[in-house]
Amino acid sequence: MSDTWGVATVCVVYLALSLGVGLWPARRSSPTAAGFVAGDRTLGLVLLYFITGATIFSSFAFLGAPGWAYSRGAAAFYILAYGALGMIPFYFCGPGAARVGRAFGYVTQAEMVADRFKKPSIAFVMAVVSVVAFVPYLALQIQGAGKVLEVVTDGFLPQRVGGALVYSVVLIYVLRSGVLGVGWTNTFQGILMIGLAWGLGLYLPYKLYGGVGPMFEQIAAQRPELLVPPGLTSSGEPWNWGGFTTAVLVSILGFSFWPHAFMKAFTARDEKTIRRTVVLYPTFQIFLVPVFLMGFCGVLFATAPAEPDQILPHLLTNLDLPAIVVGLFCAGALAASMSSGDAMAHAAGSIAVRDGLVTGLGVRLDEEQQRSWIRVAIVLTLVAAYVLAFLYRGSLVALLLFAYGPIVQFAPIVLATLFWRKASANGVLWGLIAGTVTTTFFAIYGDLRPFNLHAGILGLGPNILLLIGLSLVSGRAPDPHEARFVAHARGGWRPNS
Amino acid sequence: MRPVDRGRWRHGLFAVYLIVCLGAVTWPGYPWYGARIRPLVLGLPWSLAWLVGWIVLTFFVVATYEWTRPRLDGDGDR
Numbered sequence: 001m002s003d004t005w006g007v008a009t010v011c012v013v014y015l016a017l018s019l020g021v022g023l024w025p026a027r028r029s030s031p032t033a034a035g036f037v038a039g040d041r042t043l044g045l046v047l048l049y050f051i052t053g054a055t056i057f058s059s060f061a062f063l064g065a066p067g068w069a070y071s072r073g074a075a076a077f078y079i080l081a082y083g084a085l086g087m088i089p090f091y092f093c094g095p096g097a098a099r100v101g102r103a104f105g106y107v108t109q110a111e112m113v114a115d116r117f118k119k120p121s122i123a124f125v126m127a128v129v130s131v132v133a134f135v136p137y138l139a140l141q142i143q144g145a146g147k148v149l150e151v152v153t154d155g156f157l158p159q160r161v162g163g164a165l166v167y168s169v170v171l172i173y174v175l176r177s178g179v180l181g182v183g184w185t186n187t188f189q190g191i192l193m194i195g196l197a198w199g200l201g202l203y204l205p206y207k208l209y210g211g212v213g214p215m216f217e218q219i220a221a222q223r224p225e226l227l228v229p230p231g232l233t234s235s236g237e238p239w240n241w242g243g244f245t246t247a248v249l250v251s252i253l254g255f256s257f258w259p260h261a262f263m264k265a266f267t268a269r270d271e272k273t274i275r276r277t278v279v280l281y282p283t284f285q286i287f288l289v290p291v292f293l294m295g296f297c298g299v300l301f302a303t304a305p306a307e308p309d310q311i312l313p314h315l316l317t318n319l320d321l322p323a324i325v326v327g328l329f330c331a332g333a334l335a336a337s338m339s340s341g342d343a344m345a346h347a348a349g350s351i352a353v354r355d356g357l358v359t360g361l362g363v364r365l366d367e368e369q370q371r372s373w374i375r376v377a378i379v380l381t382l383v384a385a386y387v388l389a390f391l392y393r394g395s396l397v398a399l400l401l402f403a404y405g406p407i408v409q410f411a412p413i414v415l416a417t418l419f420w421r422k423a424s425a426n427g428v429l430w431g432l433i434a435g436t437v438t439t440t441f442f443a444i445y446g447d448l449r450p451f452n453l454h455a456g457i458l459g460l461g462p463n464i465l466l467l468i469g470l471s472l473v474s475g476r477a478p479d480p481h482e483a484r485f486v487a488h489a490r491g492g493w494r495p496n497s
Numbered sequence: 498m499r500p501v502d503r504g505r506w507r508h509g510l511f512a513v514y515l516i517v518c519l520g521a522v523t524w525p526g527y528p529w530y531g532a533r534i535r536p537l538v539l540g541l542p543w544s545l546a547w548l549v550g551w552i553v554l555t556f557f558v559v560a561t562y563e564w565t566r567p568r569l570d571g572d573g574d575r
Contacts, residue, residue, distance in 0.1 A: 052509065076530075080548040081522040084555050088515060091559070213540030220558050222532050227534045227542045245523040282556040289541075289549060483556055 003323035007152045010327025014192075014334060015169050021188045022173025022342075025180035033370040036178035038107040038266040041098075047183040048277045051264055051343070052087075053284035054190035055182075056255070058137075058340035059144030061193070061291060062333040067308035069295030071424050073226025075239050076292060082251035085286040089411070090256040091278040095264070095271035096418040096489040103488045109262045110355035110412070113417045116485045117425035124360030125432055126410065131381070133403035134348040138385035139392070140400060141341035142167055146389075148333045151313040151328055160390050166334055170342045171382055177376050179267055182342045189335035194287045196332035200325075201290020204297045204315065208210045212293060219299050226299060246454040250408055255455065257410040260347030321433045345385075349378030405439030408456035412464050418472070418489040421478065427471035435463025504567055511562050522551050 043051070068076035097112060106112040110130070114123035146163030157165070173181040209215035220227060228381035230244035240485070256262060268274045297305075298311040305314035312333075316326045353373045357363040365373060392399075413432050416423040439459030442449050449458060487493040520526045531547035538546035 074544050077545060077548055080552065081527070084522050084548070084552045085515065088559070211540060213537055216534075216537055216540060216542050224534060227544055229532050229544050237510075241524040241528055244527075248523045255561055275563055275566075279556070279560050282552050284502065286549070286552060289545070 003326065004153050004156060006323025007327040007330060008156070010324060011149065011152075011330050011334065014331035018185050018188065018335075018338065019169050019173055022169075022181040022185040023176055025184050025473070026177040029178060029180050031371065032367040033350075033354065033374065034105070034107055034367070036371045036374060037263070037346075037354065038101075039101065039179045039183065041267060042269055043183060043264075043267045043273070044269050045273050045280075047187060048264065048268055049229070049271055049280055049284070050187040050190035051183050051267075052090075052261060052277055052281065054186040054193065054335075054339035055261055055264075055343040056340070057193065057284075057287075057336055059141050059148075059185045059333060059337035061150070061288065062197075062336040063144055063309045063312065065288060065291050066295030066312045067296070067310070069292040070298040071232070071236075071308035071313040072234060073223075073231040073238070074229040075231030075233070075244070076295065076470035077229055077231070077242055078247050078251070080285075080288055080292075082248040082255070083288065084283075086252050086255040087278045087281045089252070089415075090262075090265075091275055092417060093262070093414060094257060094265040094268070095491070097265040097414075098268050098271050098274060099430070099491060099493075100418070100488045101266040102487055103493070104485070107263065107266045108354050109257075109259050109414065110351065111359045113413060113428065114355070114359050114366075116417050116482055117423075117428060118481070119425040119429060120360050120362060122425070122432070123355040124427050124430070125436075126259075127355035129359055129406045129409075129436060130351050131348050131356070134260070134344050135381065135385050135388060136399035136403055138341055138344045138348070138381065139389035141337045141344070142386055142389040145334050145337040145341075147310070148330055148337075149314060151310065152241065152317065154317075163386065163389060166338060167341065167382060167386065170338050170345065171379065174342050174346050174378060179346060180186065182346050183267075185342060186339045189339040190284070192335045193332050193339070193465050194327055195288045197290045198415065200329060200332075201293040201295075204294055204319075207319070208297050208301070215293075215296060219296060222293055223299055226296075240452060242451045242453060246452075246457050248458040250404065250454045251279055253411040253460075254404055254408045257414055258407055259351055259410075260343045262410075262414070263347060263350070272474075278410075345378050345382050348381040349374045349376075352377040352381070402443045405443055405454070405456035405459055406436045409435035409459055409463050412460065412467055416467055419486065420471070421483070421486050422471050424471040424474040424476065426474060427467045427469070430470055431463045431465075431467030434466050435459040438462050507565060508564065511558070514558050518551055518555055520546055 029040055033038060065076055065079060089452065100106065100112060104115060106115065110123040110126035113126065114120055143159065145166040146159035149157045149162030150159045173185060205212045205215040209218060225232065230239040230241055233239050258375040265274055294312055298315055301315060303318060305311050312329070316329055353370055358365055358370065409432055413428050416428060436459065439455045442455035442458045449455065486495065531544055533544065534542045536543060541549065
């Protein structure tokens with residue numbers, strides 16, 4: 001392809017801009033762990049909107065989602081279905097967490113849970129589960145970024161080199177600027193993602209079929225099964241409603257409680273900012289519609305890519321498009337990967353040190369030492385993810401689905417911690433462990449799942465049972481610290497009450 | 498007395514909406530009313546337009562829920 005240099009130039013300009021935007025806020029936070037992890041609790045609506053939006057939409061949004069629409073049709077719509085309600089738990093939990101965070105100084109989800117019950121082992125278990133879940137997720141982002149560069153440069157930049165290049169940029173701005181670097185780059189990347197999705201999503205159907213309506217008329221005539229939910233499985237069989245519905249439920253429950261998303265509650269300037277972020281979230285989420293349109297463009301296209309995930313790069317490199325359009329798409333896909341990867345690397349480092357070392361194992365570190373150790377942990381996480389991305393031979397998507405189940409187990413734990421006075425330390429700890437073990441079991445032995453239900457949903461049964469059972473059995477006298485904690489979380493705390 | 502009643506109605510209606518919406522975008526509402534191709538809405542098949550419609554509706558419902566929020570003392574807002 002003669003335009004390779006044009007495309008590569010657009011990508012390099014985009015990476016340089018990301019780096020600049022990411023380094024710019026380096027000096028604006030205090031040199032403490034709270035400054036590095038939570039931005040000193042100063043983030044306003046614009047930053048929080050783009051952090052939550054851009055963090056949630058990873059490279060899956062630009063590669064996986066069109067790939068699903070292309071190969072599995074309406075099955076992809078489940079991402080829209082859960083998006084309708086996905087942020088609602090955060091509308092209630094976010095402000096509660098922000099209030100206790102401000103009152104007691106928390107910057108991560110696990111230290112909040114562990115401190116209410118004064119039980120460090122809870123933080124340790126949550127830290128291990130979170131980091132184990134983050135590494136394959138991050139590895140997928142690195143693979144996605146590397147693959148995009150490889151395809152659009154016609155193999156000039158191999159996937160490993162591209163992945164390393166893109167994530168070196170991420171590493172530099174996350175280490176220098178902490179959560180503010182994540183926030184400002186996500187704002188830039190989020191605007192780019194939304195703009196490109198709408199631009200390309202409307203342009204491609206127009207160029208190939210003469211419009212969105214004519215495109216769907218043709219697909220309805222030739223491949224109607226793709227447009228009727230619940231769509232198809234990855235092997236092309238009809239999917240079932242049990243699978244579709246529990247995939248939506250698990251996503252709604254997991255969504256708000258992924259630690260890198262949840263801990264952004266501690267960065268907010270005030271609670272109103274969090275609630276308004278949730279209100280505005282659908283305006284970001286609706287950009288999946290043009291993303292699906294791009295995927296559907298491939299259905300009746302003359303040639304097929306090697307893998308469904310490559311449908312967009314395949315279309316763009318095979319349509320005679322100007323280099324700038326291909327380059328911008330490439331930048332958008334990199335933005336989607338980086339805006340999730342940076343938040344995950346940052347969260348994994350923060351959680352490993354704050355929750356694993358300091359709270360869980362009781363290692364004494366002052367604020368500046370924590371900040372240094374968090375940086376070391378971020379480097380280690382990225383290196384581990386990179387190694388996994390390019391050395392692991394199995395399916396990373398399977399690893400990720402595996403990781404999603406344990407994260408869902410955080411939902412009842414965090415809800416009970418914030419709002420249920422009678423919750424007890426043992427109920428929370430054993431509920432979490434039982435849920436994680438159950439979901440892991442059904443993830444490994446998928447055939448034993450009743451009604452094809454998602455393993456994460458099956459884990460919730462023992463989790464909630466033990467959480468409620470052990471809490472009610474313990475029946476201990478209310479502890480003044482916990483009473484204060486729950487009063488703060490519910491928003492009814494008065495200094496003299 | 499009155500503000501309490503209004504608060505209850507507000508929460509109750511919101512909870513009912515969330516349940517209805519969840520049922521509409523998954524089983525059983527989606528297979529009943531959403532699982533067809535026609536009519537096309539703004540060029541989109543009905544199955545896709547159905548979900549977009551619920552997202553738009555949810556946006557307005559959550560926004561209304563937020564704007565009608567009673568002002569409480571000490572809830573930390575500035």
